Amino acid sequence: MSVEGFPVSGTSQMATAARLMLSAKAEQFTESVIREMTRLAAEHGAVNLSQGYPDFAASDEIKEAARQAIADDINQYAITWGAKELRDAIARKFERTQGVRVDPEREITVCCGSTEAMMSTMMAIINPGDEIVIFEPYYENYGPDTILSGATPRFVQLATPDWSFDREELTRAFGPKTKAIILNTPNNPTGKVFSRDELEFIRDLCVRWNAFAVTDEIYEHILYDGTEHISMASLDGMRDRTITINGMSKTYSVTGWRVGWAIAPPEASRSIRKVHDFMTVGAAAPLQQAGALALEFPASFYQRLAESYLAKRDRMLGVLTDAGFRCFKPAGAYYIMTDISNFGFADDISFARYMVEKIGVAVVPGSSFYKKPASGAHQVRFTFCKKDTTLIAATERLSKLRPR
Numbered sequence: 001m002s003v004e005g006f007p008v009s010g011t012s013q014m015a016t017a018a019r020l021m022l023s024a025k026a027e028q029f030t031e032s033v034i035r036e037m038t039r040l041a042a043e044h045g046a047v048n049l050s051q052g053y054p055d056f057a058a059s060d061e062i063k064e065a066a067r068q069a070i071a072d073d074i075n076q077y078a079i080t081w082g083a084k085e086l087r088d089a090i091a092r093k094f095e096r097t098q099g100v101r102v103d104p105e106r107e108i109t110v111c112c113g114s115t116e117a118m119m120s121t122m123m124a125i126i127n128p129g130d131e132i133v134i135f136e137p138y139y140e141n142y143g144p145d146t147i148l149s150g151a152t153p154r155f156v157q158l159a160t161p162d163w164s165f166d167r168e169e170l171t172r173a174f175g176p177k178t179k180a181i182i183l184n185t186p187n188n189p190t191g192k193v194f195s196r197d198e199l200e201f202i203r204d205l206c207v208r209w210n211a212f213a214v215t216d217e218i219y220e221h222i223l224y225d226g227t228e229h230i231s232m233a234s235l236d237g238m239r240d241r242t243i244t245i246n247g248m249s250k251t252y253s254v255t256g257w258r259v260g261w262a263i264a265p266p267e268a269s270r271s272i273r274k275v276h277d278f279m280t281v282g283a284a285a286p287l288q289q290a291g292a293l294a295l296e297f298p299a300s301f302y303q304r305l306a307e308s309y310l311a312k313r314d315r316m317l318g319v320l321t322d323a324g325f326r327c328f329k330p331a332g333a334y335y336i337m338t339d340i341s342n343f344g345f346a347d348d349i350s351f352a353r354y355m356v357e358k359i360g361v362a363v364v365p366g367s368s369f370y371k372k373p374a375s376g377a378h379q380v381r382f383t384f385c386k387k388d389t390t391l392i393a394a395t396e397r398l399s400k401l402r403p404r
Contacts, residue, residue: 033368034140037352041362046355047394049382050362052188052335054253056387059301062252065293069286078285081273082110082261086288089295090246090261097220098231100239106266109273110288112280114218114247114260115141117272118182120279121214121243121262122149124271130179135165137337137369137376139188139216151179155371160339161328163192167201174205180212180243181205183232186219189369189381190337191330193227203235212268214243218250218260219333221302224310227331233263240265243272250334250385251305252294257287309334309384312391316384319395324403334385337366340378344404347377355380360397 037050048055057063081087087104095101102108111117118141126132126149134142136155146153154173158165174181181202185194194202206213213232220229233242247260260283262272316336320327326339345351348365356362366379384391 034364037356037362037364040353040356044356044360044362046360046362047390047397048362049384049386049394050364052250052383052385053255054385054387055390056253058253059294061297062254062290062294065290066257066286069289074286074289076285078110078282078288080277080282081269082108082283083285083288083292085292086110086259086295087261089292090263093295094231094244094263098234100231100233102263103266107269108261108263109269109276110259110261110283111276112260112283113249113258114216114245116258116276116280117245117247117260117262118142118214118216119145119148120272120276121245121264121268122146122151123275123279125179125212125214125243125268126151127179129177131175131177133170133173133178133181133211135183135187136371137189137366137379138182139184140368142182142184143371152177153371154178157375158187158190158192163187163190163328165198170202171205174209174211176209178209178211180214182214182216184216186222186227186229186330186332188219188333189335189364189366190328191333191335193223193229193332196228196230199230199232199235203232203238206241207237210241212241212243213238214245216245218245218247220246221251221305222309222334223306223332224313225331229332243268248291248294251302252291253385254287257284257291259283259287259291312384312386315391316382319391319398320382323398323401334383336382336384338380338382340380342403343401347373348380352380359400361394 034051038048041048087108090108091102091104111120122145128150130151131154132146132151133154133156135158156165156170156173215232217231223229231244232238233244244263248257249255264272317327320338324342328337330336340351343351348367352363352365364381366376367373370376
């Protein structure tokens with residue numbers, strides 16, 4: 001017996017044949033470790049401090065806007081690259097916060113979340129043989145994005161305790177094959193906020209090698225200790241070589257709405273729009289309408305947001321330090337990377353499993369944020385975008401931990 005020319009004598013051979021018929025690209029990465037930890041949290045009744053979604057309510061204004069949009073029958077396809085009201089609001093907010101004026105008709109593409117915006121961007125700019133520079137630890141999607149788009153990644157490590165990078169190492173990562181650098185600031189998982197000096201150094205490399213900067217700025221309003229979010233597109237020389245990825249998920253606590261966007265120069269936008277159109281057609285029309293309202297919220301909304309997360313950050317830093325973790329204090333976003341060396345586990349995977357099964361708190365193994373798992377073998381990530389009752393429950397369970 002054979003299947004498409006492959007001899008089959010048992011289950012294992014059938015499985016081998018099936019794998020040969022599947023995409024080799026998909027074999028190069030695993031399913032999301034972060035989402036897997038959420039599944040394990042539910043299975044073991046653990047407090048979920050792994051996946052970065054708020055478990056508290058979104059604002060009444062944004063929810064009412066969505067309800068009203070549905071009632072007003074905004075239930076059919078929006079314009080493929082985004083409802084005009086939302087694109088106009090994105091353009092106004094980008095100019096208001098970063099001083100960068102963009103054309104909503106030619107330079108903004110609304111996608112099904114910032115995840116799709118990143119994937120559409122990568123597929124729109126990458127050609128065979130292109131290389132992408134990625135800082136690590138990195139948000140886990142960037143690796144598969146690079147593989148699926150056909151690029152070759154060049155990794156540059158951010159070093160603890162302040163997550164700085166070696167400028168010579170970054171310089172060596174760029175070359176004639178470099179198509180882009182992916183820059184996430186504020187950063188997931190580290191909480192690093194890139195300084196103006198660092199951004200200008202990266203800018204100079206992009207200009208030298210004629211490369212894009214693809215910037216993930218989804219945490220732009222979650223900042224601490226006087227740090228400032230600077231969009232790469234606002235720097236001299238980068239207006240026409242930056243693709244800015246953003247969305248509603250984190251700032252407005254609506255991660256399930258899946259409304260994001262890419263701001264790019266016209267030529268790049270045309271390519272992104274074509275990929276986006278055939279990948280997803282368009283984001284949910286009534287939620288785009290609600291997003292247009294949210295982007296007009298006053299500055300006080302973003303100030304309260306940052307203040308709320310600052311209190312949660314400081315609280316969890318104290319809890320985790322008392323429990324025996326070495327914490328790397330984040331300057332932005334809502335995650336805390338920690339060193340687990342005090343607990344005597346062989347690696348982050350065994351520690352994360354112990355945490356979810358025995359302690360009752362789900363975390364993300366640090367190795368999922370690195371190309372080489374050994375680089376993150378003694379790190380785990382916590383998120384603190386949770387209501388107070390969740391953090392209290394986590395605190396009680398973490399008190400059972402004992403350093404070895």
